[in-house]
Amino acid sequence: MRASSVLVTGANGEIGHGLLTRLAAEQRSIVTLDIAPLEPSLAGLVRREFTGSITDRGLLERILAEFEIDLVFHLAALLSTRAEFTPISAHQVNVDGTLNLLEFSHHEGESHGRPVVFVYPSSIAAYGLPDLETKMRARRVREDEWNAPTTMYGCNKLYCEHLGRYYARHYKQLAADPPAGRVDFRCVRFPGLISALTVPSGGTSDYAPEMIHAAARGQAYACFVRPDTRIPFMVMPDAIDALLRLASASRERLFRTAYNLTAFSPTADEICQVVTRAFPRASVQWNTDEKRQRIVDSWPADVDDSAARRDWAFAPRYDFAGAFEEYLIPTIRERYKSECQIPNPKSQVPK
Ligand code: AKB
Numbered sequence: 001m002r003a004s005s006v007l008v009t010g011a012n013g014e015i016g017h018g019l020l021t022r023l024a025a026e027q028r029s030i031v032t033l034d035i036a037p038l039e040p041s042l043a044g045l046v047r048r049e050f051t052g053s054i055t056d057r058g059l060l061e062r063i064l065a066e067f068e069i070d071l072v073f074h075l076a077a078l079l080s081t082r083a084e085f086t087p088i089s090a091h092q093v094n095v096d097g098t099l100n101l102l103e104f105s106h107h108e109g110e111s112h113g114r115p116v117v118f119v120y121p122s123s124i125a126a127y128g129l130p131d132l133e134t135k136m137r138a139r140r141v142r143e144d145e146w147n148a149p150t151t152m153y154g155c156n157k158l159y160c161e162h163l164g165r166y167y168a169r170h171y172k173q174l175a176a177d178p179p180a181g182r183v184d185f186r187c188v189r190f191p192g193l194i195s196a197l198t199v200p201s202g203g204t205s206d207y208a209p210e211m212i213h214a215a216a217r218g219q220a221y222a223c224f225v226r227p228d229t230r231i232p233f234m235v236m237p238d239a240i241d242a243l244l245r246l247a248s249a250s251r252e253r254l255f256r257t258a259y260n261l262t263a264f265s266p267t268a269d270e271i272c273q274v275v276t277r278a279f280p281r282a283s284v285q286w287n288t289d290e291k292r293q294r295i296v297d298s299w300p301a302d303v304d305d306s307a308a309r310r311d312w313a314f315a316p317r318y319d320f321a322g323a324f325e326e327y328l329i330p331t332i333r334e335r336y337k338s339e340c341q342i343p344n345p346k347s348q349v350p351k
Helices: 014-025 057-066 080-085 087-112 132-138 152-169 207-216 236-248 268-278 290-297 306-312 320-335
Strands: 003-009 030-034 048-051 067-074 116-123 183-190 192-194 220-223 233-235 258-260 283-286
Touching (some): 003 014, 014 236, 030 057, 048 057, 057 067, 057 087, 067 087, 080 087, 080 152, 087 152, 183 236, 192 207, 192 236, 207 220, 207 268, 207 320, 233 236, 268 283, 268 320
Parallel strands (some): 003 030, 030 048, 067 116, 183 258, 192 233
């Protein structure tokens, strides 16, 4: 008999770290797929680790043969900045990889006879506002507004939302006997995410976590966006809660394919003020990268997440002040404790 498990792709990434810990705490049997071997701290949490690409269909078939997967968290992706440098690879990983995973989930559902819940993190990058003035006028953008992304990553995410909807509702609709929905696709559009434990790479919302982690380590940071830049953010524990909550929501309550999520929408300068108060050795310079700035300026300043709150009780625990006071500052202080210890001259006894 095949073992029933949760599959997490991109498990080594920022979201994967938090998610594996939570799933393991719930005693879930976890199978992972990542391009790199799992970090030792994560490897102990999982039942089986597969190292390889989501574009490798042979590998997906091996997983299918060995495990009975009921739930997929498909986290693997190339983020927005990285994807602009390698758009073809981004398309291969972000779109072809997702298509493979959807097809895998369909076959998995066929083989065990139950729909596979497929949880997909999309992003505010799925939006594309044409200019800053429109962005500032748009206020809290709803899911169906401004869906003309300007980045490869944003295009990939938006298209995969549609692919997921297709697999869930219209798959092979012209077949003589159309297969019943085997994939129960559920998707959130994450804002920028900030973790106290990991630093992202390859994203364009990275200025916030980079600034915070640099400040905690007493390192100078050159911020690549203007101080008045505003996009929505959320801290990692709330992001993990949201994924788990959406995964366990009852199907009948879900009226959308993709749900906006947010917790707070500070400017880069507001983030800078909080971190420089918390970490007096911090030093932040403003060194705008006009090209990356244009990407962030095409993302909404705020999103309307009322559908998620209504349909599956999304309720982030941390607002802006709480995120820093209760989660980021204490956890990051602890993380860099040894690096941040400044010798106290008074305690040094002269010889
Ligand atoms: C990125 O910056 O690419 C991501 C995102 C907003 O999805 N963090």
